[in-house]
Amino acid sequence: MSKVKKHGRLTPLKLLAHIAVLSVVFLWVVPFIGLATTSVRPQKDANETGFWRAFTSMERGHAIRTQGGPEGGTTLIEGNIFDDIRAAQEIDFVQSNERSPNALILREMPIEGEVTGVLVIERLPDPDNPDGTIRQQVIKQPGEAFEVKKGQFTYQADGSYQWAFEEPYSGKGKKLSVFIQQRPQFGWNSYVQVLTNRQVPNSLISSFIVTIPATIIPIMIAAFAAYAFAWMTFPGRDWIFVIVVALLVVPLQLAFLPVLTWFTQAASLATWLNEWLTDCEASNSCKVSSANFATLWISHTAFGLPLAIYLLRNYIGNLPREVLESARIDGASHLQTFMRIILPLSVPALASFAIFQFLWVWNDLLVALYLGPDGETDRVLPRIIQSQLGTFKSQLHLLNASAVISMIVPLIVFLSLQRYFVRGLLAGSVKGG
Numbered sequence: 030m031s032k033v034k035k036h037g038r039l040t041p042l043k044l045l046a047h048i049a050v051l052s053v054v055f056l057w058v059v060p061f062i063g064l065a066t067t068s069v070r071p072q073k074d075a076n077e078t079g080f081w082r083a084f085t086s087m088e089r090g091h092a093i094r095t096q097g098g099p100e101g102g103t104t105l106i107e108g109n110i111f112d113d114i115r116a117a118q119e120i121d122f123v124q125s126n127e128r129s130p131n132a133l134i135l136r137e138m139p140i141e142g143e144v145t146g147v148l149v150i151e152r153l154p155d156p157d158n159p160d161g162t163i164r165q166q167v168i169k170q171p172g173e174a175f176e177v178k179k180g181q182f183t184y185q186a187d188g189s190y191q192w193a194f195e196e197p198y199s200g201k202g203k204k205l206s207v208f209i210q211q212r213p214q215f216g217w218n219s220y221v222q223v224l225t226n227r228q229v230p231n232s233l234i235s236s237f238i239v240t241i242p243a244t245i246i247p248i249m250i251a252a253f254a255a256y257a258f259a260w261m262t263f264p265g266r267d268w269i270f271v272i273v274v275a276l277l278v279v280p281l282q283l284a285f286l287p288v289l290t291w292f293t294q295a296a297s298l299a300t301w302l303n304e305w306l307t308d309c310e311a312s313n314s315c316k317v318s319s320a321n322f323a324t325l326w327i328s329h330t331a332f333g334l335p336l337a338i339y340l341l342r343n344y345i346g347n348l349p350r351e352v353l354e355s356a357r358i359d360g361a362s363h364l365q366t367f368m369r370i371i372l373p374l375s376v377p378a379l380a381s382f383a384i385f386q387f388l389w390v391w392n393d394l395l396v397a398l399y400l401g402p403d404g405e406t407d408r409v410l411p412r413i414i415q416s417q418l419g420t421f422k423s424q425l426h427l428l429n430a431s432a433v434i435s436m437i438v439p440l441i442v443f444l445s446l447q448r449y450f451v452r453g454l455l456a457g458s459v460k461g462g
Contacts, residue, residue: 061436068430069215071138075426086210088145093117095182095192095202102197106180110144110188110207135221138214143186148206149175168208177203219430229431231406232413236438238322239401239409240390243329244383250330251337252379256367258338259346260353270342276335284332285399292324292400322407324400329390337382344378345371380449388439410435 066080078087094117096108118137125134146168155161169175171186180198184190192203223229257263258270348371356366372379394411401409408416414431 064429064432064436067425068219068433069217070426071214071216072424072426074214075429076423083215084213086142086212088208088210089140090148091140091207091209092204093207094204095190097202098197098199100199102199104194104197106192106194106198108190108192110184110190110209111140112188113202114140135218138216138218140209140211140214142209142211144171144184144188144207145186145210146170146208147175147182147184148208149177151175177205219426220434223427223430223434228405228408228413229410229434232408232410233434233438235322235402235407236391236410236435239325239329239397240387242326243333243390244386246326247330247333247337247386248379248383251334251341251382252372252375253367254334254338255341255345256363256371258342261363270338273335273338277339281332281395288328288331289399292320320400321402325397328396328400329386329393332396333382333386333389336385340382341375341378345375348374377449380446384443384446387442391439392435 063080066083067075070080070083073089074083074087091114093110093113095113096106098106122134122136148166148168150164151167152162153165153167155163167175171184174181174183176182177192178198178200180192180194182190182192182203192198254273258266352370352374353366356370361369392411393409394415397409397412398415401407401412410431414428414435417428417431
C-alpha cells in the first residue's frame with residue numbers, strides 16, 4: 030500500500046520563519062549585487078548614481094569637436110558624433126601614455142546610445158528691447174537644422190551629422206556640447222587597475238600566509254583535545270571542558286590588552302636574545318617587532334580554539350562506541366585510533382569549522398589592525414581595503430572591485446566544502462555522550 034506524504038499547513042510561525050530567512054538572504058545578497066555591479070561601471074556613473082540605475086539608460090553631456098574641412102575646402106562635411114568622441118578618447122589615451130609611460134593607462138569604455146540634443150548659443154530678440162538681441166542657450170533636437178560657423182548643421186539620433194556650406198569651407202571643426210542618452214556601460218577596467226596595483230596582489234599573498242596556518246593550527250590542536258574530552262578519562266575532564274565552553278562568551282576585545290602586553294614582552298625578550306646571540310648591531314637589525322605573522326597565527330588560534338573544541342568534541346562523542354572498542358580490542362593505541370578512525374570519520378566536522386575559521390580570519394580587520402604587521406608588503410587584504418576608503422573615496426568602482434576580489438576566495442572555499450558543512454554543523458551542535 031503506497032504511503033502518501035502529508036504536508037503540514039503553513040502556520041503563522043512557519044510563515045514568520047520563512048520571512049525571516051528571506052529577509053536575511055535579501056540583506057546579504059543585495060549588498061553583494063551592489064558591490065559587483067558598481068565594480069564594473071565607469072567611474073563617473075559609479076560616483077553619481079546608485080547601482081540600481083546601472084541597467085537603465087542615462088542622459089550625459091559630452092563636449093566634442095566635429096570634423097573640419099579638407100585643405101581644398103568642401104561644401105559638405107559628414108561625420109558621426111560617436112566616432113568623434115572615440116577619436117578624442119583615443120587621442121587622450123595616446124597622450125596619457127606618452128606623459129606617463131610607466132603608468133597603467135586604460136582606454137575608456139565606448140559610449141553608445143542616442144543623441145538627444147545639441148546645446149548652441151543663439152541671438153534671439155530681446156523682449157525688453159524690440160531693436161536688440163540677447164544671447165541665449167538653446168537645445169536643438171535631432172533633425173533640426175541650425176547655423177554653425179555660417180553653415181547649416183543637422184544631426185540625427187544615431188549620431189550622424191551633415192554640415193553644409195554655401196561656399197567651400199576648410200577650417201577647423203566646431204566644439205559642441207551634446208547630450209546623449211547612454212546605454213548601460215560595463216567593463217573590467219577597475220579590476221585591471223586594482224590587480225596591477227602592487228598593494229592588492231601583495232595583500233592577497235599576505236592574507237593567504239595568515240589564513241592558511243591560522244585555520245590548520247587550531248584544527249590540529251582542537252581535534253586532539255576533542256578526542257581527549259570525548260573518549261579519554263582524566264581528572265577534571267568535565268570541569269576543563271566547561272571552562273573551554275565558557276570562553277565562547279568572552280568578547281574578543283577583552284583579550285586585546287593582555288595579548289598585546291604579552292606579545293610586547295615576548296618581542297622585547299626576542300630582541301635581547303638577538304642582541305646576545307647574533308652580531309645584529311652592525312646591521313641595526315636587532316629589534317624584533319611585536320606585530321608580525323606569528324602573532325596573528327597565535328592570536329587566531331587562541332580565539333578559535335574554544336569553538337573548535339566544542340564542535341569537534343560533540344561530533345567525535347557521537348561516533349559509534351563499538352568502532353572504538355573494536356580498535357582497542359585489536360590493540361590500537363589512542364594515537365592509532367585517532368589517526369586511522371577518528372580523523373576520517375570527522376571530516377564533516379573538521380570541514381565545518383575550517384569554513385568558519387577561514388572566513389573569520391580572511392575577513393578579520395580588528396585583530397590584523399592591532400596585532401598584524403604594518404609593512405607595505407605585509408598588510409592583509411582587509412587592511413588594504415580599509416586604507417582605500419580614503420584613497421579611493423572618489424573612485425567607488427575601484428573600492429568595490431577590491432571588495433569583490435576579497436570575497437571570491439572565501440566563496441570558493443565555502444562552495445568546495447559545503448557538502449560537509451550542514452552535516453558537520455548539525456552533528457557538532459548536539460551534545461554528545
